[in-house]
Amino acid sequence: MSTETVLTVCVTGIAALALLLQGIALWGIRNSLRTVSARVDTVSADLQKKLGALSEEFGELLAIVKPLAQDFGKVEQRITATTEIIHKRVIAVDSFLEKSMKTARLDVSRIQELVDTVSGSVAETFETVQKNVLAPVTEFGAIVRGVKAGVDLFFRGRKAPSRRPHQDEEMFI
Secondary structure, three states: OOOOHHHHHHHHHHHHHHHHHHHHHHHHHHHHHHHHHHHHHHHHHHHHHHHHHHHHHHHHHHHHHHHHHHHHHHHHHHHHHHHHHHHHHHHHHHHHHHHHHHHHHHHHHHHHHHHHHHHHHHHHHHHHHHHHHHHHHHHHHHHHHHHHHHHHHHHHOOOOOOOOOOHHHHHOO
């Protein structure tokens, strides 16, 4: 095997190994992002259930306390103010969760775009290596073979030493 062939095989092997490792890394990132997204969705759903249950319980409590509070104007005003504060906080928490989900989805989208961009870059790099490294090496090998054939033709009158081993050499014990 010629030096160029060995070099070509080594470079191709290294490029293939790098591509494989990068693919494995990107696959791991993709799985991690899916896991994170699933966890965020689960936590968001649980929090919304708990807030809904809390809101319902608060509504039931308000229904019980309201008849008693009619006699006490000050108590009613305080409960109304508290209810408004809690309602605002629930709206703020809901808004926060909504913004967090949008941000998480946007980040996942950005990471997906990054993965797509990196995959395209790897493909372009592999193509460039093939065009700019392997093609000139192949052309150089063809030129060397042509020059060798010309030299052999020029010196055809002389017998070239045999490159095949003699039978005696093959049977060395």
